[in-house]
Amino acid sequence: MxxxxxxxxxxxxxxxxxxxxxxxxxxxxxxxxxxxxxxxxxxxxxxxxxQAMRGTIFSWTRTWHRFGFTENIDLPFISIVATVEGCGIRLLGRLDDPDQIDPVIGENIYGKIGATRVGERDIPTIIWRRG
Ligand SMILES: [Zn+2]
Incomplete structure (x- = not known):
């Protein structure tokens, strides 16, 4: 659609x-x-x-305090800029971070498509995982 x-x-x-x-x-x-x-x-x-959802971490930040449109994301959460393998494009996404371990720049990651609930709408979001 x-x-x-x-x-x-x-x-x-x-x-x-x-x-x-x-x-x-x-x-x-x-x-x-x-x-x-x-x-x-x-x-x-x-x-x-x-493109394959594989890449490396270019940059990251952990958010501890809520701001607009994050009401449905558990705190703290990590936002990352990922360099996509192959094309080198850098994309913003979230890192699945159940253990709250600091990411390492250059670390290998792979993505799955999830969603971020904003108001009444689910915005597709790449959720990156280590590995
Ligand atoms: Zn051209």
Whole structure:
């Protein structure tokens, strides 16, 4: 079902369908955040390609205090920026952290698609796990 719009709609629709798809220009550049025209070569010939949900931790932070739209996430939680294997695109997500062990930059992770409840809506979210 297609419910998102804008340049990054295929990303959100892909997550909703259980797949990670990311945009690559015909010139080879990966484009993120998603755009409708390549900033390197000017082409609008952009393909959305399925990627494995594997990567490494680029950066992370643990949140201890609640802020807007986190009402349905157990505290504390870890947000990470993950470098996706293969394309090098960096994506924001949450780290499954049952033992509250500090992540290590460069640590291998794999993702599963979960959801973040915001108001009455479930937003697809990549939940990363170590390993
Ligand atoms: Zn290009």
């Amino acid at each position: 297609t419910i998102y719009d804008g340049a990054d709609a295929p990303y959100w629709n892909g997550l909703t369908e259980g797949r990670l798809v990311l945009p690559q220009c015909a010139c080879g550049d990966w484009l993120w955040p998603a755009v409708s025209q390549c900033g390197t070569c000017g082409s609008e010939n952009i393909q959305w390609l399925e």
